[in-house]
Amino acid sequence: xxxxxxxxxxxxxxxxxxxxxxxxxxxxxxxxxxxxxxxxxxxxxxxxxxxxxxxxxxxxxxxxxxxxxxxxxxxxxxxxxxxxxxxxxxxxxxxxxxxxxxxxxxxxxxxxxxxxxxxxxxxxxxxxxxxxxxxxxxxxxxxxxxxxxxxxxxxxxxxxxxxxxxxxxxxxxxxxxxxxxxxxxxxxxxxxxxxxxxxxxxxxxxxxxxxxxxxxxxxxxxxxxxxxxxxxxxxxxxxxxxxxxxxxxxxxxxxxxxxxxxxxxxxxxxxxxxxxxxxxxxxxxxxxxxxxxxxxxxxxxxxxxxxxxxxxxxxxxxxxxxxxxxxxxxxxxxxxxxxxxxxx
Numbered sequence: 001x002x003x004x005x006x007x008x009x010x011x012x013x014x015x016x017x018x019x020x021x022x023x024x025x026x027x028x029x030x031x032x033x034x035x036x037x038x039x040x041x042x043x044x045x046x047x048x049x050x051x052x053x054x055x056x057x058x059x060x061x062x063x064x065x066x067x068x069x070x071x072x073x074x075x076x077x078x079x080x081x082x083x084x085x086x087x088x089x090x091x092x093x094x095x096x097x098x099x100x101x102x103x104x105x106x107x108x109x110x111x112x113x114x115x116x117x118x119x120x121x122x123x124x125x126x127x128x129x130x131x132x133x134x135x136x137x138x139x140x141x142x143x144x145x146x147x148x149x150x151x152x153x154x155x156x157x158x159x160x161x162x163x164x165x166x167x168x169x170x171x172x173x174x175x176x177x178x179x180x181x182x183x184x185x186x187x188x189x190x191x192x193x194x195x196x197x198x199x200x201x202x203x204x205x206x207x208x209x210x211x212x213x214x215x216x217x218x219x220x221x222x223x224x225x226x227x228x229x230x231x232x233x234x235x236x237x238x239x240x241x242x243x244x245x246x247x248x249x250x251x252x253x254x255x256x257x258x259x260x261x262x263x264x265x266x267x268x269x270x271x272x273x274x275x276x277x278x279x280x281x282x283x284x285x286x287x288x289x290x291x292x293x294x295x296x297x298x299x300x301x302x303x304x305x306x307x308x309x310x311x312x313x314x315x316x317x318x319x320x321x322x323x324x325x326x327x328x329x330x331x332x333x334x335x336x337x338x339x340x341x342x343x344x
Contacts, residue, residue, distance in 0.1 A: 004247060010034035011209060014216050025227055028220025031213045032243045038210045039069030040247025045203035051192040052199075067093070067271060069210050070244030071279055076211075076218040077240075078283060081292050085221065086283060088236025091302040093275040094130075095309040095337060096241040101249045102268035102313065103330025109256030109264070110324025116261040120320035122174075126269040127314045129170055133276030134307055136163050140296045141303060156295040157288065160281030167277035217243075230342075237302075237341045245271065261322060269313065305337045 014030035017023070042065070050061045070093060074086045109116050136159045143155060194202070217240075225232055242249075248267060255263040280296070287294030298306075312333055316326045 004037040004040055004250070007033045007037045011038075011213070014213060018216055024220045024223035027216050028224050031216035031220065032239070034213045035069060035073070035210060035217065035243050036246040038206045038213065039244055040250075041202055041206040042068055042210065043248055043251075045194070045199045045206065048192050048194045048199035049196065049203065052196050067245065067274055067279055068207070069214075070241065070275075071282070072207075072210050073214045073217060073240055073244055074279075074283060075286060076214045077221070077236075078287050078292055078294060079290055080218050082218065082221065082232065083287070083292055083294055085232050085236040085240070086287075086294060087298060088233045088302070089240045090275060090280045090283070091298065091306060092237035092241040093245070093279075094272045095305050095334065096238075097245070097268045097272040097275070098130075098309045098313045099330045099334035099337070100242075101245070101252050101271075102265065103327045103334060104249070105252045105256035105261070105264040105268065106322045106327030107324050107331060108253050108327070109259065109261060110322065110327055112257060113259050114323065116256070116259060116322045117320055118261040118265045118317075118322065120317070122262070123265055123269060123317040123320070125170070125174065126265075126273050127310065127317065129166070129273045130269070130276055130310045131314075132166060133163060133273070133280075134303075134310055137276075137296055137298055137306065138303060141298060141300070144297050153288070153293050153295060156284050156297070159296055160284040163277045163281045167274070167281075170273070170277070231344050233344050234341050238338055265317070269317075301340070309333070309337075 010030040010033035014027055014034055017027040017030060046061055046065045046068075053061065070089070074089050077085045077089070106116070140155050140159060192199070221232065221235055224230060224235065248271065252264045252267040255261070255267070284294050284296060312330065316322070316330065
């Protein structure tokens with residue numbers, strides 16, 4: 001986390017660029033860099049507050065605000081009418097966490113430890129939740145192809161309602177009724193490193209600046225697309241998910257280096273589950289309220305990469321063990337998919 005603090009210098013730089021009406025591309029880049037450490041502080045502050053409020057409510061806080069920075073970015077994009085960017089970011093977040101983050105964690109951790117073990121029950125639950133979410137994403141697309149006058153918006157709202165309900169049930173399952181299955185070795189002696197007031201203050205400040213930088217970032221998307229020739233799809237699938245979750249990604253890798261692959265798995269797969277079952281449906285409702293309807297009808301290629309990413313991860317995690325080669329395989333799958341998005 002400490003080395004990411006250098007990127008905090010990008011905050012005053014981005015504010016200066018905005019006030020001086022300088023290059024929108026430089027503003028976009030500085031906004032991207034500044035969000036990386038800010039999202040890390042949001043996550044750290046949430047974890048500290050979670051220790052104070054207890055394991056049940058704390059687990060709910062972590063599950064709810066785990067992707068807060070990326071959610072803020074996509075809300076601003078949705079407000080600006082960049083619906084396709086938002087949908088692409090949902091796709092990118094799912095495959096990024098499943099393939100890039102988990103793959104890098106397994107690769108780096110596997111170089112230090114020959115074989116790493118993790119909780120198969122937790123991995124299986126997260127994977128089954130993802131498969132359900134994929135079903136929710138596939139059905140609207142199939143409905144669109146098989147009906148001449150599809151009601152895409154009502155269907156998306158209905159599917160979003162079901163997905164959020166299942167997400168809430170999964171929280172009840174993992175945090176209350178079956179918490180011993182998912183955290184059998186959890187220790188309750190964890191002590192906070194920050195005071196409650198400090199954690200709340202940092203959370204508020206970090207959130208405030210993430211909101212500002214997100215507006216800068218979204219405002220620079222169209223100039224970047226026109227100037228550099230990069231598609232909005234690539235920015236949504238690759239750039240926004242990496243920027244919004246960079247700090248969390250580094251935490252996953254560090255946990256793997258400490259031979260705590262269960263935590264790495266929870267960060268990577270759990271984050272994808274949250275995006276698919278909570279963030280995406282929430283954005284559907286927000287889009288409806290903002291006057292920029294967001295349906296759950298994704299392109300064929302987006303659906304294919306989500307399905308393949310979920311299946312590949314499920315197969316690799318089936319035995320409850322990981323090694324560096326499996327990490328390399330996940331990274332290779334992500335690289336292939338990312339190259340295709342680059343050339344769209």
